[in-house]
Amino acid sequence: MFGAAKLLSYVEDDYGGVKVEMKEAMDSATFVSMLRASISHWREQGKKGVWIKLPIELVNLVEPAVVEGFWYHHAEPKYIMLVYWIPQSAHTIPANASHRVSVGVVVMNEKDELLVVQEKTGTFGGTGVWKFPTGVVDEGEDICAAAVREVKEETGIDAEFMEVLAFRQSHRMFFQKSGLFFVCLAQPLSFDIRKQDSEIEAAQWMPFQEYAKQPYCQKTEVVQYVIEICSAKKNGKYSGFAPVPTTSSFSDQKSYLYLDSHFRRRQ
Amino acid sequence: MFGAAKLLSYVEDDYGGVKVEMKEAMDSATFVSMLRASISHWREQGKKGVWIKLPIELVNLVEPAVVEGFWYHHAEPKYIMLVYWIPQSAHTIPANASHRVSVGVVVMNEKDELLVVQEKTGTFGGTGVWKFPTGVVDEGEDICAAAVREVKEETGIDAEFMEVLAFRQSHRMFFQKSGLFFVCLAQPLSFDIRKQDSEIEAAQWMPFQEYAKQPYCQKTEVVQYVIEICSAKKNGKYSGFAPVPTTSSFSDQKSYLYLDSHFRRRQ
Numbered sequence: 001m002f003g004a005a006k007l008l009s010y011v012e013d014d015y016g017g018v019k020v021e022m023k024e025a026m027d028s029a030t031f032v033s034m035l036r037a038s039i040s041h042w043r044e045q046g047k048k049g050v051w052i053k054l055p056i057e058l059v060n061l062v063e064p065a066v067v068e069g070f071w072y073h074h075a076e077p078k079y080i081m082l083v084y085w086i087p088q089s090a091h092t093i094p095a096n097a098s099h100r101v102s103v104g105v106v107v108m109n110e111k112d113e114l115l116v117v118q119e120k121t122g123t124f125g126g127t128g129v130w131k132f133p134t135g136v137v138d139e140g141e142d143i144c145a146a147a148v149r150e151v152k153e154e155t156g157i158d159a160e161f162m163e164v165l166a167f168r169q170s171h172r173m174f175f176q177k178s179g180l181f182f183v184c185l186a187q188p189l190s191f192d193i194r195k196q197d198s199e200i201e202a203a204q205w206m207p208f209q210e211y212a213k214q215p216y217c218q219k220t221e222v223v224q225y226v227i228e229i230c231s232a233k234k235n236g237k238y239s240g241f242a243p244v245p246t247t248s249s250f251s252d253q254k255s256y257l258y259l260d261s262h263f264r265r266r267q
Numbered sequence: 268m269f270g271a272a273k274l275l276s277y278v279e280d281d282y283g284g285v286k287v288e289m290k291e292a293m294d295s296a297t298f299v300s301m302l303r304a305s306i307s308h309w310r311e312q313g314k315k316g317v318w319i320k321l322p323i324e325l326v327n328l329v330e331p332a333v334v335e336g337f338w339y340h341h342a343e344p345k346y347i348m349l350v351y352w353i354p355q356s357a358h359t360i361p362a363n364a365s366h367r368v369s370v371g372v373v374v375m376n377e378k379d380e381l382l383v384v385q386e387k388t389g390t391f392g393g394t395g396v397w398k399f400p401t402g403v404v405d406e407g408e409d410i411c412a413a414a415v416r417e418v419k420e421e422t423g424i425d426a427e428f429m430e431v432l433a434f435r436q437s438h439r440m441f442f443q444k445s446g447l448f449f450v451c452l453a454q455p456l457s458f459d460i461r462k463q464d465s466e467i468e469a470a471q472w473m474p475f476q477e478y479a480k481q482p483y484c485q486k487t488e489v490v491q492y493v494i495e496i497c498s499a500k501k502n503g504k505y506s507g508f509a510p511v512p513t514t515s516s517f518s519d520q521k522s523y524l525y526l527d528s529h530f531r532r533r534q
Contacts, residue, residue, distance in 0.1 A: 016388070074341065075348075075363075077339055096342075097363070098406045100365060101445075123281070136361060139445065140439065142436060165526070166508065167508070177364040178368075222524055239529065255435050255438070257434070257435045258436075259492065260507065262506065
């Protein structure tokens with residue numbers, strides 16, 4: 001090799017691989033020459049996986065990396081993560097995030113009325129179906145916080161999170177990703193509805209029996225289960241999962257553990 | 268406009284947007300001219316979000332699309348999804364899949380022994396900590412199936428899934444994504460351990476009390492909860508969530524709903 005090319009800056013990961021986070025603008029010829037020199041250096045060192053994170057400003061380097069044998073691992077609005085496997089063996093690169101998480105929230109008042117909405121768009125837009133508030137859990141958001149936020153956003157009602165009543169895992173939903181839908185129970189703290197205009201057609205407190213009688217509810221197996229669960233819950237015959245804050249041994253971060261609410265109460 | 272450029276093929280989505288799935292190779296100049304003509308057509312029609320799916324073979328079109336104002340939505344090994352928002356208003360493009368899902372599996376035999384492993388790599392590699400089998404749920408895989416698969420892969424033990432004992436949601440884990448970790452209970456159907464060589468250092472049946480006495484278990488809050496849950500479970504004082512197969516009203520696909528196992532048994 002004539003005058004060895006400079007290597008890309010990298011750090012080692014815990015799995016025998018290396019991670020490169022590109023930050024400075026670079027033309028593609030320089031990038032390719034540094035990338036080739038780096039890969040042969042890492043190969044000599046017995047490294048396995050190579051991760052390259054490219055901010056969207058460096059989009060000019062995506063094609064050259066793919067031409068060198070990299071493939072896409074995942075992308076977010078502001079970056080793409082590319083990956084390469086040096087050994088001859090089959091790669092053990094972990095998969096990308098695979099699940100979208102959403103919540104549906106059962107909010108019942110003292111008169112046995114359920115907080116329900118009609119949506120303007122999406123699957124239920126224009127169908128006239130009354131359903132409980134639902135929504136996607138934001139990145140980094142706790143399920144219990146998302147439930148309270150969605151109720152507030154869609155109906156203006158303040159609510160206190162009680163427990164997860166059940167959850168459903170579905171496949172090949174949004175962009176072929178899987179989904180985890182958590183059915184939550186929350187207790188209303190206010191009663192005057194102020195519905196959101198952009199997504200919600202109407203919102204009201206509806207007698208539980210009237211909700212359950214809708215043809216949509218009658219023919220949807222999961223909704224039937226939720227109706228039975230709500231009835232059992234009212235009679236104290238059902239135990240969902242309640243959140244307890246825990247700390248990790250690896251970081252100071254708080255994570256909620258959700259466990260049998262009857263057990264939790266006995267502790 | 269001189270001789271209107273051809274439009275890209277597209278379909279409409281349920282939210283007032285359009286989706287383009289590029290399949291044929293194209294040079295970037297042609298692509299840019301078709302893209303500009305298409306966007307002005309969609310703007311006249313009042314369309315909002317524009318999705319473009321580019322297979323990795325068409326990586327040459329990523330940079331031109333970004334130059335035209337698209338940004339990354341998500342990527343998988345074989346494609347990248349780009350997105351653009353036509354109106355002046357703030358976009359309402361839904362977020363990408365946000366959670367990785369993993370399982371840890373409690374497998375206990377009749378002698379009150381727990382199935383435990385020592386890992387070769389990762390956080391626990393070389394620490395000597397005995398832990399229950401854990402692993403990532405594959406894309407499209409059911410949580411209950413993943414639990415049985417991980418136990419089989421790591422230890423050779425056949426097991427039957429019983430229930431989800433608890434779950435924990437953590438943030439900023441793998442690549443800043445969130446994680447959902449499901450603690451599962453499974454019943455062993457075989458007893459002779461044949462450990463996996465690539466990832467597992469050792470595997471054994473260990474008396475439950477001995478497992479619980481490890482310093483790692485003593486100082487890890489979540490493990491303490493799991494130990495208490497297991498004790499309560501042995502005494503019939505704990506109810507996890509058991510899976511029931513359900514069908515959706517929108518597709519023939521089977522999805523598992525996980526709900527209070529005591530309630531499930533009474534049904």
